[in-house]
Amino acid sequence: FRLFNTIGETLPSMALARQAVALAKGKSQEAVQAAASIAAERLLEMIQPLAAALFDEHRAAGRPVVMATTTPHDMVKPLADLLGLDDVIATKYRVNEDGTYHGTLDGPFVWSAGKLAAVRAWADAHGIDLAASYAYSDSVYDTPLLAAVGFPFVVNPDPRMAMMAAARRWPTIDLSEGGGSGMTRIPVVNLEIQRLALSFTHPLFFPYAKFDIDGVENIPATGPAIIVGNHRSYFDPMAMAVTIARTDRTVRFLGKKEVFDAPIVGQIAAAMGGIRVDRGTGSDEPLKAAAEALERGDMVAVMPQGTIPRGKAFFDPKLKGRWGAARLAAMTGAPVIPIGLWGTEKVWPRSARLPNVLNIVDPPTVTIRVGAAVPLKHQSPDADTKRIMKALMDLLPPESRVKHEPTEEELAAALPRGYKGDVDAEPRRRPGTD
Structure with a gap:
């Protein structure tokens, strides 16, 4: 009962x-x-x-x-x-x-x-x-x-x-x-709705993935914080949510506009306080909305890479990021907390429309490491972005820092379904400076 x-x-x-x-x-x-x-x-x-x-x-x-x-x-x-x-x-x-x-x-x-x-x-x-x-x-x-x-x-x-x-x-x-x-x-932006959603992010709700989480104590118990993570899979936000759910905090994710345009899911994302990002417009509105949230003491989550790297770019040991998180930190003074994610692509590859929810006999392990606040100088967004990406790389396992030539199967898994672009051009496609 x-x-x-x-x-x-x-x-x-x-x-x-x-x-x-x-x-x-x-x-x-x-x-x-x-x-x-x-x-x-x-x-x-x-x-x-x-x-x-x-x-x-x-x-x-x-x-x-x-x-x-x-x-x-x-x-x-x-x-x-x-x-x-x-x-x-x-x-x-x-x-x-x-x-x-x-x-x-x-x-x-x-x-x-x-x-x-x-x-x-x-x-x-x-x-x-x-x-x-x-x-x-x-x-x-x-x-x-x-x-x-x-x-x-x-x-x-x-x-x-x-x-x-x-x-x-x-x-x-x-x-x-x-x-x-x-x-x-x-x-509208209801903290109880956010807490409710986070209550359903317990690892038991994801039998198709195992979670190895460490460093949660680095997430501030109170006050503003910018949570940044590397981007390997559509499952990354859920992995971050599982991690944040171990605290008593809520978080507002910056998400691409396609999420907010989706029926029902987009309305729920907005109701939970998600911040819409229309990539490619150069608009500062998402940063302003995120800054306002931070000024109220909220946490905001950002993926500095802007998107999941495609093709060979996915296997590049050096992570490259956009300036958004660094600019937001300079605007607000909020600490930047890095979360290194590894293995999420095994749960939900870039090439798949849905995660492999049937893999419950031998689910892949998702390794999540939360680091200490990244020391930034707030003088150059480019330099601070490099510091943020370096902090994320340091949280990943040693194998992430070894240059790897992907097999055809691995390369296909790192591309969107139905991809028709130029694989060799992907390393140059992102990130930009916005």
Whole structure:
């Protein structure tokens, strides 16, 4: 129950709920209703304190208040009656003539898309316009329902629904005693959303990778910091997040605009405080946004290389970086903390669209080393960038400093899928000075 309360509904738990109708076969409907009436008294005491005022507000506006729930109708109807609700849309069990349950459903399983279908059927039967209606939920599986009404609200959400609320820009209400006035808030750069996301970056969530992490104590416990890492894989930000999650800090990543343009993922990235970088424009806006975050005491993460080196450039022992991190450090005085990453390309090669999540028998090891703050002079962005890249190189294993002639297979893995460019020109392609 503690796991359910923390994570919320899951597909396995709802699959079990779907099978409950078979377990009810032969049970007395009257006995279930009687037990539900007793339980309703206890459940009434557990209703969120500010819910009553919300019900009253809708009643005063002439709106019917209806409960839509996956819970079987016979179990939840007594609670709905005690709350004075106008109707209940719930999963119904078929009943035999003798008053026992048949073991099958009498109608749809009212969950997720099925709940939306049941609500739509009820609304059509009662002449209710969903576009003018309100819906409240704490579960991510009610996303179809909330997306169908004109006024969706998220209430004391489970972790995934909190992320969805941020992505969809749905207002969130806290109806608990500590919820203040119950006023809605729309998350923009929400530290709680960031902490929530980081809570899902425990190594156990990545069975297809092993993590060897050291030096986390070098990440400042408080105050601004610029976290820099070398770039070998699309998995690098996740490896950095796994590392930062070992502290009590949150971090704002600078990310290329393509991430922010992606449906849902981009909205979540923005909600978590990600800073969009439109590469090639020369705009200072991302640096200004990052500087503002640092002035507030936040941490900002930057990949100075700007992109994953392609082809032969990937195997160059000497790392080359852009000036952004150095300029940001000069602007703010924030310390630059280097994180050396090695092995992430084995988890998610440049040539692959997705990480190899099936490799759980012998997953590759990702080595992560956090170094002390890089001593900078703040006089030349080029010189300071070289100091930053040198600090990153020093954190990598000895094999990284040996010049390596890649095999054809290794070279192909270091190129984007469908690459049609000039491999020999890649070492000259990046970095620039912006």
